[in-house]
Amino acid sequence: MLLLTHPACVRHEIAPGHPECPDRLRAVMQALEAQQFSTLIRAEAPEATREQLERVHPAFYVDRILSIRPPEGDSVALDADTAMNAHSAEAALRAAGAGVAAVDAVCGGEYPRAFCAVRPPGHHAEPTQAMGFCLFSSAAIAARHAQAAHGVERVAVLDFDVHHGNGTQAAFERDPTLFLASSHQMPLYPGTGAASETGVGNILNVPLRPYADGPAFRRAWEAEILPAVERFAPGLIVISAGFDAHRRDPLAQINLDEAEFAWVTEAICDVARRTSGGRVVSMLEGGYDLTALARSAAAHVRALMQA
Structure with missing residues (x-):
């Protein structure tokens, strides 16, 4: 499997003390140094090209983000939660480029699955607006690349981050060849993700109440999301792998643990075997308790490797 x-x-930093911090990625990568992950094939993410970015984001927005390169030590705030330092533009290009390279490797038959350990996350970035710590909509860019470069007709993004992926939804909601299914806490930031938001029949939102537990999470996926994915029959599955639904996470109130993330990963891979030849690309999204993030990401990657 490819990593x-x-x-x-790691050089991208929003502000000192911000929850979306470089230590998040350090924690994930340290966890993946364990012996059980020694067979992972590790590669550096390339920068996404303008053509790849502009399949989701209009040129004026790409220009705006790439033009923000403040001097070392300074930052530019895009909203109350999102900012860029001297390294953020490159980090966002590498995060989106990781998804593109993962799609190339998986759709090209080199690897059956890939995990992108990158930041900033992407699923809140709408086509014309950075928000929620996100600059480019990396999972959506990966999905569009699969269609444009590899002829994959139908791509599904499955999102178990505790926050609704409003950016992915905004990029997908008018295109029936793309499918988004999301479980997330509601009410919670960003305030979208009601079950009534269905796009053109290609959006499935399954909100979870605050303090929902593992059995409630599994029911949402077993009863609603996984059957819908199977009916959609994607040629590729992209996972928005956020681990902030963990009970230790400070930004939400869902009570999952590592076992739930391993379970949902195995379940997604099982559907992928029946619909997409087992092809799965996973991209890191949220997760803000470092211990929970490291353990959960390790459980997720282990499940991907064993699928």
Whole structure:
């Protein structure tokens, strides 16, 4: 299995003390240094090209983000939660490029699955707006690349981050060849993700109440999400792998643990075997308790490797 990352993703920093911090990626990569992960093939993520970015984001937005390169030590705030330092533009390009390279490797038959250990996350970035710590909509870019470069007709993004992926939804909601299914806490930031938001029949939102537990999470996926994915029959599955639904996470109130993330990963891979030849690309999204993030990401990657 392929693991993609890049040092630039550690150099991006929003602000001192911000929860979306470089230590998040350090914690994940340290966890993946364990002996059980020694067979992972590790590669550096390339930068996404303008053509790849502009399949989701209009040129003026790409220009804006790539033009923000403040001097070392300074930052530019994009909203109350999201900012860029001297390294953020490259980090965002590498994060999106990791998804593209993972799609190339998986759709090209080199690897059956890939995990992108990158930041900033992407699923809140709408086509024309950075928000929620996110600059480019990396999972959506990966999905569009699979269609444009590899002829994959139908791509599904499955999102178990505790926050709704409003950016992915905004990129997908008018295109029936793309499918988004999301379980997330509601009410919670960003305030989207109601079950009534269905796009053109290609969006499935399954909100979870605050303090929902593992059995509730499994029911949402077993009863609603996984059957819908199977009916959609994607040629590729992209996972928005956020681990902030863990009970230790400070930004939400869902009570999952590592076992739930391993279970849902195995279940997704099982559907992938029946619909997409087992092809799965996973991209790191949220997760803000470092211990929980490291353990959960390790459980997720282990399940991907064993699928």
